[in-house]
Amino acid sequence: MTPLVPVIQQAALSAIQRADATGIALQITHIAIGTTAYAPTQGHTALKTELARYRIASGNRLSPTLLHMDVLADGLVEGWVREVGVICNDNILLAVWSHPDQVIGFKPANQTLAIAFDLDLSVLPAGSVTINTTAPNFNLAMAEHLSVQAAMSFYLARLQLEPLLKH
Template sequence: MSIPLQPIITKAGLTAVFRADNAGLAAEITHIVVGTLGYTPSSEQKTLRAQIAKYPIAGAQRLSPTQIHLTALADGTQAFWVKEVGFLLSDGTLLAVWSHPTEPLAYKPENADLLLAYDLALSALPANSVTINSLPGDLNLTLSGPLASLATAQLAADLRGLKQQDLLNEHGKRHESSETQLADLSGRVPVLERQRATDRDGLLGAITANAAGLVATQILFVTTKYGA
């Protein structure tokens, strides 16, 4: 799925397009740059504020004289939020920049690819004044579906892994709690056994004393009644 963008055209980009147009040429977008800082972009910018990666354009399609669909594949091991996007011309000039103070565009997972697919509105430039220079093979719209499915499957797998890890952690905590309770019970058993032994000895002593008292009482009764 493509994300429609209305970027800010930089003054440097506008100058580059003007030079190319005067020479009868179209300025060429060759790379997408992404960064991790969200803000309100300015036409004075010449670079992103927190650029983290640069990717060649992998596919392109002209949707209208002032709108271009382009794709790139963000690969690598890094994980980051895409909060600013820039579009570079063939000479390295930052043609346009998009960012938002609070809303990220996408998330690039660790050790996974992210498909960057944008419908770029360039209504602030002359019609057909910008074209795309893409990689051989052209990563076109026919691949966006499978790549998106792969990305969705990867995210789902990551989510399942996190849930399983949380479940394992919970079981581990319960196991530790059970072991603690068992150790506490094991420590209390000898105390209870000693108490039970003490109570039993006390009970036997009381029974013996009562029996002895009863015998003495009977002997006294007999002696008193019948004489020694």
């Protein structure tokens, strides 16, 4: 499978140019997933068939032009993911990934799909785009979830063993 290369959108380039003049960076806030497969161009302002939109759970700057993001795609939505959009504040579509012949993945209903990716923004001025996250650190958020899961596993194991221990 060929790696998907994001196409930076013209509306985002214009917004970055305006923001650069004021010294305020564009903020990535969401990732959108959609169901249409195509070869993206720079003229998109939205995904062709958006299935759902998710807040960025966590992210960090790996270099002046490389951002890492983690997203938890949850909820009732289900479908084949054939397009992914990076959404900034003011609902600006920054970049689109898609391919006419490739499926990116499948989002099952009622299950959380963890999506982690790096976004190379070397074609943009360094620091012109930042990440706005819902959690200070994805690893901390996952640690809490895993500790609750571990506590439940321990509790269930104790319930199963308790009748055996009474004899």
